[in-house]
Amino acid sequence: MRTKSWIALAIVILSRGKCGLSTCTTHYLVAMAAADLLVVITEVILYQVRRHYFYWSFLSITPVCSVNTVLISAATRCSVWFTVIFTFDRFVAICCLKVKIKYCTGKTAAVVLATTGVLLCLKNIPRFFTYEHINIIDNVPWGCNTVDSYYTDPGWVAFDWIDTVSTPFLPFAVILLLNALTVHHILVASRVRKGLRGESKGENRNDPEMKSRRRSMVLLFTISGSFILLWLTYVVNFVYIQITGIGADRNDSQYIFNYVGYLLRNVSCCTNTFIYAVTQSKFREQVKSAVKYPLTSVLQLINKSPP
Template structure:
């Protein structure tokens, strides 16, 4: 993720994104952590992990990198060590958010389509282990990014800003690492989520037809099946999260494929009239927006989450008032 574009649209967009990204994710973490939403502990673990990683994406990529780069360009954040570390944190939190979405999708695939494996895999312990592993690997995978930058210039021996070393584009090892990074996030997750959802849909449709047929033969009528209702609720949550991810990351994936096929390098300057720049910055804007959508999805698809949210909003004014007493 390159430095922030400085322009009126971006100067407004990123503060708004921070405003709709930080509070909702914090609310989601608090509500889900209480375990009162009628979800299993396994699902709750994944949703809390996704909310935490999304919050960290907003903090590192939107607030520190984008807003900090636009409004505080001469701050400590613009020194070479700080922006190098910022890049590592941005990519680590991004990877964690993306791969936790994959892990959640796979968990729901196992729960719905692999009943024999469900009792062993879809557990609170497994979920905690998967989340810890994903976070650890995401951090380790992105450490090399720290060493890809050099100072743009030095003032009084203080290195300022981050300039990508020319060796990153010429050495075979760095080229391979760049390919690996783009494939692991988001191309492979994009394909995995798409494939798992297709398989899940096919299984649910087939199982529902069989179950309706059996109940019809047994009862002589098509009564409301609670099992099908529960599956539908689980399916709605899964598909809402997956479709949101696929749509908001689609432009990023298409742009990556276009760059690799045409051998047209990524745009490194700022030209608000250049279509390549507009496309590239739009992919970043949509990608970051994907870290702000899950809470709204929970509110739309989960009745008990809405109830908990309403209760929280009722007590919020009194809580704020008590803080100022």
């Protein structure tokens, strides 16, 4: 619950636009935080908490359970792909100055985010039809069990592979490629600017442009690096299962590894808010102001009240 509150607070603070970030960057960060919040609500609260503590509840009715599973998948993929398009936006802003003027705008960011979100939601609708009930009690279907045809039918097998490749393998490749190109561009640009400014190795002159790029790099690499590290266990486990074809029992170490992979995957959807706090000084200032605001308001009311 604290994580949900912090993410909601991050959305409010970023939406105010007082963190010293550009409009397009703010749009991307708000969208990523919103997707992370949806993951926490659908995966952690509505699924995991329900599964372990409130199994016989309204949420366990088969249609409701199926809808929630679709929402979990859509929210997770939105969180991943919003990270990808944010990485691409920073790549354009740093490396493609001619395109930056037209692409890195608030309007473009809104269109890209909306289009991506709609497409990902539509893509996950078929997942609703991959589940069937486990029990029927008083003519009410309960539980969600994957239909057997999902593992054998060519259409569903193709759907599963496309879904797995699109998340997280393709995002992995795109983020690594864009970060590599961004680092190469910044290193080359840094050497060129130092040469033009006549800096020697022992000098350390202030360069506002390079400082701005460093701040962008810190935010970009922290977010994308966190994503890659936290999804790595999930990816390794998937590749291992596909190569060996070996499943796992509940008491097996592979089962634990698989469970840890899912855990870290969910954690990756909760880290961005803390990354903002660590890398953005103005964001920290806004958080402090938000935390102090209730106490300050109470003290002001007390001071204004008549004796």
